[in-house]
Amino acid sequence: MKRIKILIAIGVFTMAGKAQSLPTGYEIATWYGFSKAAVSYTFDDNTPKQFTVALPLFEQFGYRTTLYPVTNWVTDWEQLKKASAMGHEIGCHSQSHPNLGSIDTAAQERELSGSKATIESQIGSGKCTTIAYPYCITGQMDITQRHFVAGRICSGQINAPTHAEDYLISSISLGDQGLNTPEALNQKCDEAATMNGWCVFLLHGIDDDGGYSPITSPTLTSHLTRIREQGHFWVAPFGQVFQYLKQRQNAIITETSSNKQRIELTLTDGLDNTLFNQPLTITKAIPNNWKKASVTQNGQNVTYKTHVNNGQRYVVFDAVPDAGGIVIKK
Ligand SMILES: [Zn+2]
Numbered sequence: 001m002k003r004i005k006i007l008i009a010i011g012v013f014t015m016a017g018k019a020q021s022l023p024t025g026y027e028i029a030t031w032y033g034f035s036k037a038a039v040s041y042t043f044d045d046n047t048p049k050q051f052t053v054a055l056p057l058f059e060q061f062g063y064r065t066t067l068y069p070v071t072n073w074v075t076d077w078e079q080l081k082k083a084s085a086m087g088h089e090i091g092c093h094s095q096s097h098p099n100l101g102s103i104d105t106a107a108q109e110r111e112l113s114g115s116k117a118t119i120e121s122q123i124g125s126g127k128c129t130t131i132a133y134p135y136c137i138t139g140q141m142d143i144t145q146r147h148f149v150a151g152r153i154c155s156g157q158i159n160a161p162t163h164a165e166d167y168l169i170s171s172i173s174l175g176d177q178g179l180n181t182p183e184a185l186n187q188k189c190d191e192a193a194t195m196n197g198w199c200v201f202l203l204h205g206i207d208d209d210g211g212y213s214p215i216t217s218p219t220l221t222s223h224l225t226r227i228r229e230q231g232h233f234w235v236a237p238f239g240q241v242f243q244y245l246k247q248r249q250n251a252i253i254t255e256t257s258s259n260k261q262r263i264e265l266t267l268t269d270g271l272d273n274t275l276f277n278q279p280l281t282i283t284k285a286i287p288n289n290w291k292k293a294s295v296t297q298n299g300q301n302v303t304y305k306t307h308v309n310n311g312q313r314y315v316v317f318d319a320v321p322d323a324g325g326i327v328i329k330k
Pocket of ligand 1: 044045093097134135
């Protein structure tokens, strides 16, 4: 009986996940670089102008996106290979775009593992770790969970900074069947900033390429111009933002030593490092006379800056969980 109770307790603990644990004086940014909100642009169904119009446009702004191609519909893998090399994420949207809720277990297994394997072998670098469910219908979750770390649905919500449903991450549809003006897109991003949330946009057709619910490139240009001007959004691929969210929620900082010259700490997250390896942005209160503080992780210099707020000096730096000890020096 006692044994059963212990097992139940472990089960509950595992399901809840580990909570973030930080010593006094530390804070992990809700989103990379202390951005007010995260924004991801995801493109489904590999329509022609996603490659010839949309990606070059996003790249002009320095933004990277996520592509969810249907693998049986791909006619030119070089386009996807090039997009991946440019830093865009290539995710899974199945082999043939079935309704996953209406096919049997074997067919779903084939659609998911088959498209994932095809993408990984064709692209040759990087993993296919996230899925956008065809028609936004989820199917059997245990199969999805075996192959992917996160899944995108289409419920039109902005995701909270504490979002915990890895396989039910909401997106907002754009184009003539959804939000279709720069103002409407901007407003969603403003809402995301107010709630420190994560706004995921879902795009299909671009201009006149024949894709579902097209959005025009001038609308996107106007919207992206404002996003960049505001400067408080973290625009990044779906999988990258998901990693950050998950790592932040599981991060544990342990201060291993601290004196007048030097602070040593470890940053861990208990997650699989082959799937979760994004830098987290961390701030730490430091003595006011540490004007030229420097930060290293595993002996290498890392990006950092210092600032004073209400008379207290802080150092802000990026570090990857489980990637070696961190040292802050006077
Ligand atoms: Zn689709």
